[in-house]
Amino acid sequence: MSHYSEAGGGSAGRLQGSISLSAEYEQLKADYQASIEKLNQTMNSIKTFWSPELKRERQMRREVERLLQTSATGAAAPDVSHLRMEIIARDEKIRQLSAMLDEGLGGQPSMSDMRKLVEMMSFQDPSGRYALENALRMADEKQTRINELQEELSRLRISRASQPRDFTDKSVTSHEMVTLRMKMERSEVELSERKAELAQCQARMRAAEEQAADLRQHVQLLKEQITNREQQHTLLQGDVDALRQKLEGKNQQMEQRDQRIERLEKELASAKAEVSERNEQIRLLSHPDVIKEKEMRDKIESMTLEKKRLQEHIDQLRRNSEKDRMEQQESYQTELRVLRCNVENLQKELADRDVLLESQNEKIGDMDRELASCKQRLQAAMTEKGAEELHREVESARGEIEKLLKMIRQLEKENTQLSSQCKQLQSAIDRGGTDSSGTLTKGELSSVMPGSHLSGVSAQAKKRIEELEEALRESVSITAEREVHLSQQKHILHQVNQQLNDARRENAELRKRVAEGGSSEREQLMRALEAERRQHIEQLLQLKQEALLAAIAEKDAHLALLEKSRAPREEIETVRRHKDALMRKLKQENERTKSRTLQFAGRHCGDYPGEVGKSEKAAKASGICRGSEVVGGMTAELDDAEGIWA
Numbered sequence: 001m002s003h004y005s006e007a008g009g010g011s012a013g014r015l016q017g018s019i020s021l022s023a024e025y026e027q028l029k030a031d032y033q034a035s036i037e038k039l040n041q042t043m044n045s046i047k048t049f050w051s052p053e054l055k056r057e058r059q060m061r062r063e064v065e066r067l068l069q070t071s072a073t074g075a076a077a078p079d080v081s082h083l084r085m086e087i088i089a090r091d092e093k094i095r096q097l098s099a100m101l102d103e104g105l106g107g108q109p110s111m112s113d114m115r116k117l118v119e120m121m122s123f124q125d126p127s128g129r130y131a132l133e134n135a136l137r138m139a140d141e142k143q144t145r146i147n148e149l150q151e152e153l154s155r156l157r158i159s160r161a162s163q164p165r166d167f168t169d170k171s172v173t174s175h176e177m178v179t180l181r182m183k184m185e186r187s188e189v190e191l192s193e194r195k196a197e198l199a200q201c202q203a204r205m206r207a208a209e210e211q212a213a214d215l216r217q218h219v220q221l222l223k224e225q226i227t228n229r230e231q232q233h234t235l236l237q238g239d240v241d242a243l244r245q246k247l248e249g250k251n252q253q254m255e256q257r258d259q260r261i262e263r264l265e266k267e268l269a270s271a272k273a274e275v276s277e278r279n280e281q282i283r284l285l286s287h288p289d290v291i292k293e294k295e296m297r298d299k300i301e302s303m304t305l306e307k308k309r310l311q312e313h314i315d316q317l318r319r320n321s322e323k324d325r326m327e328q329q330e331s332y333q334t335e336l337r338v339l340r341c342n343v344e345n346l347q348k349e350l351a352d353r354d355v356l357l358e359s360q361n362e363k364i365g366d367m368d369r370e371l372a373s374c375k376q377r378l379q380a381a382m383t384e385k386g387a388e389e390l391h392r393e394v395e396s397a398r399g400e401i402e403k404l405l406k407m408i409r410q411l412e413k414e415n416t417q418l419s420s421q422c423k424q425l426q427s428a429i430d431r432g433g434t435d436s437s438g439t440l441t442k443g444e445l446s447s448v449m450p451g452s453h454l455s456g457v458s459a460q461a462k463k464r465i466e467e468l469e470e471a472l473r474e475s476v477s478i479t480a481e482r483e484v485h486l487s488q489q490k491h492i493l494h495q496v497n498q499q500l501n502d503a504r505r506e507n508a509e510l511r512k513r514v515a516e517g518g519s520s521e522r523e524q525l526m527r528a529l530e531a532e533r534r535q536h537i538e539q540l541l542q543l544k545q546e547a548l549l550a551a552i553a554e555k556d557a558h559l560a561l562l563e564k565s566r567a568p569r570e571e572i573e574t575v576r577r578h579k580d581a582l583m584r585k586l587k588q589e590n591e592r593t594k595s596r597t598l599q600f601a602g603r604h605c606g607d608y609p610g611e612v613g614k615s616e617k618a619a620k621a622s623g624i625c626r627g628s629e630v631v632g633g634m635t636a637e638l639d640d641a642e643g644i645w646a
Helices: 002-045 052-103 111-121 126-162 174-285 288-381 387-432 442-448 451-517 519-564 569-607 616-644
Strands: none
Touching: 002 174, 288 387, 288 519, 519 569
């Protein structure tokens, strides 16, 4: 069976080789057509150029092209059609052979028939080969079965001859054997017919292989022809390139000649013009009246041209003066609008500064009150602390107060200066005056005030604007200084907190001492300490509220400035969010102060019910707990104060 498969594979390879040859032939034909088209294009590209040397070569190329077309169409078309017909006939014969093999499987093929079938199988395609293999397998099986039956018949004959005949025996008789032999002969006849048909098919396949070999040779010949044509094409292309270079050189020479001819023509035209002018001058000089008439005409034309030029110049001057007047009017209007806006901004800034001054005055009053309370505390703690340390603290507090007073005086001075400047600007704008629509013409503005005064006012206004900008910068620096001052106040509060802690420790020691002196004195001392603590906490809360109010006022002023300067919307929204956060913080602080006042009142009622007989341990515990609560509350307030200016 391996031999059968190898033979079938060889036949399939031959068939595929014939198909690949046909495909290669088609590809070569397409390449040939493409090369012919390229050659036609190159020939068409040089058709526009005419040369006596190329006429003979062009005629030869046309004849070669005609011969190539006739030979290609006459030789290739019949070969391709013949190959297609052969392939179709082979497929049909293979199908017929497979059908005949399926029908004639009942015969008795011999070994020679098998070999012929194998040889036929070698020329078939894979599908026919598989069918033939199946048919041969079935024939082998039938042959083995026939051999077995023959051996069994021979054994039966031998056994019959040795035994007497039994008429009741139902075994195979001689008549049956004759019939079987007749059937075998018929099958052998049919098998011989099939063999003959297979031999015919094999002959046809050989003829087809020979034709395929011829086609290969023909394709090889066509390839050689195509290579020769390509070589000719390259040679012709080189000739065409050389001729193109020659034509380009000739064209350049022709262009140079054309340029020379044009230059000579221009020189000739200029010479003719000079000759005509000389002739005209000669003719005019021969007639004096014509000369005078021409001079008069030239004078008249020059005067009309001068008149037109002067008229255009006058119109241009009118337009320029009108344009300058309108531009100057617009510039004055814009300057007036800018000055009004600056005045409004300065007035709003003055209002903001007034608010800030009021808040600073309130802070100064609060600081004075705090100073008085500190003095009282200092007088109360003189017995327990050193006089020198207290004097240092008092001096530092006085220095802070003096700084605040200096800042307030400086702000008042700036306020007075800004108000005076605003009044001066307002008076200058009122003197300028505007009509009902808010616009002034150049003549009206010059009638209201002279030019020198107007220029002086504008210069003074610019100078005042610069001064106001400088004042605004100074106010910004003042706000920065105020922030520094607030940080210093925080530091001072921290120091006061430490002092209070020290005072509480000393208070605890005093409680220990006073516990021995009597319940009445101890109760008075505790009440005094509690009142002092409450007063100090109220002052701290008040300072915190003032700081929040100052921050809110500053945010309002910042918002007003941003809205006037038309700042980006995102910056305005961030400032508004900060302001809202400060407002919420102020509300929370107000609620916290209310709750603490109520808590203090409740503690006061609970801690001092009028009982005298309290133990010494209860007093110590209550003092320590209150001290820790106050310290925690003050540290929380300091943290909140630091978060105000975030």
